[in-house]
Amino acid sequence: xxxxxxxxxxxxxxxxxxxxxxxxxxxxxxxxxxxxxxxxxxxxxxxxxxxxxxxxxxxxxxxxxxxxxxxxxxxxxxxxxxxxxxxxxxxxxxxxxxxxxxxxxxxxxxxxxxxxxxxxxxxxxxxxxxxxxxxxxxxxxxxxxxxxxxxxxxxxxxxxxxxxxxxxxxxxxxxxxxxxxxxxxxxxxxxxxxxxxxxxxxxxxxxxxxxxxxxxxxxxxxxxxxxxxxxxxxxxxxxxxxxxxxxxxx
Ligand code: SF4
Ligand code: SF4
Ligand code: SF4
Numbered sequence: 001x002x003x004x005x006x007x008x009x010x011x012x013x014x015x016x017x018x019x020x021x022x023x024x025x026x027x028x029x030x031x032x033x034x035x036x037x038x039x040x041x042x043x044x045x046x047x048x049x050x051x052x053x054x055x056x057x058x059x060x061x062x063x064x065x066x067x068x069x070x071x072x073x074x075x076x077x078x079x080x081x082x083x084x085x086x087x088x089x090x091x092x093x094x095x096x097x098x099x100x101x102x103x104x105x106x107x108x109x110x111x112x113x114x115x116x117x118x119x120x121x122x123x124x125x126x127x128x129x130x131x132x133x134x135x136x137x138x139x140x141x142x143x144x145x146x147x148x149x150x151x152x153x154x155x156x157x158x159x160x161x162x163x164x165x166x167x168x169x170x171x172x173x174x175x176x177x178x179x180x181x182x183x184x185x186x187x188x189x190x191x192x193x194x195x196x197x198x199x200x201x202x203x204x205x206x207x208x209x210x211x212x213x214x215x216x217x218x219x220x221x222x223x224x225x226x227x228x229x230x231x232x233x234x235x236x237x238x239x240x241x242x243x244x245x246x247x248x249x250x
Contacts, residue, residue: 004081005128006182007137008153009056010160011194012167013144016046016054020136020145027123027135040109043120044136051190056145058136059084059105059120060174061182062204067097067106069206075117081129082150082182083122091117102178102200122182150182157186179204 035045044058109115123134137147174184
């Protein structure tokens with residue numbers, strides 16, 4: 001597991017201003033827009049939830065990423081800083097990563113002649129690899145999204161929960177989900193759902209998704225048959241198919 005740095009999102013501090021969305025789009029050369037869901041041009045979006053709160057959505061940058069574990073050509077990989085990054089030049093377009101992600105994050109460029117898998121890269125090339133903070137954290141006006149060492153962010157998150165237990169849900173989302181993620185979130189107490197994926201296994205997922213797939217040469221049909229055997233993946237097939245249909249139809 002690799003986790004050096006990460007992001008902490010504090011739902012109770014988020015103003016819903018959308019500055020993080022716009023900064024992310026600018027950093028990645030995407031058209032500026034109000035994002036309403038994760039898609040090929042929106043690596044993050046902020047949605048209103050009940051209780052007066054706003055919730056950010058983005059790749060969680062798992063410490064042991066299932067998306068990377070199923071990629072037959074290692075087009076997805078985790079860096080020493082903890083960012084899960086993608087190399088479009090070697091991607092086969094098999095979309096196993098899309099199916100494997102427990103948070104339903106990666107999207108596919110259905111409308112492009114040269115489709116890529118798209119998701120937050122923690123601004124790795126342009127910023128984090130140069131020692132700078134990600135674009136979203138750099139513009140957040142209220143400290144709702146902050147960048148730092150994961151251990152320090154976890155300490156901050158737990159400190160806030162401890163100091164104001166009546167305000168926060170007693171859990172750091174991402175501390176244990178999928179074995180632990182570099183992006184973590186703390187949520188305000190509300191009866192409403194945050195829109196975050198619930199029931200994500202607390203163990204790292206690659207043992208389920210088949211770490212050995214990385215070692216198999218480009219034998220896509222064989223890999224496909226093997227994947228079909230994994231209950232974890234097939235259980236979610238319908239969800240993905242529905243989402244992809246929506247993506248295709250714009
Ligand atoms: S920039 Fe900060 S305050 Fe504004 S929507 Fe994003 S996380 Fe919330
Ligand atoms: S959240 Fe999904 S896409 Fe992001 S690193 Fe984890 S498995 Fe990969
Ligand atoms: S870390 Fe970078 S790529 Fe990820 S949501 Fe923030 S601005 Fe976008």
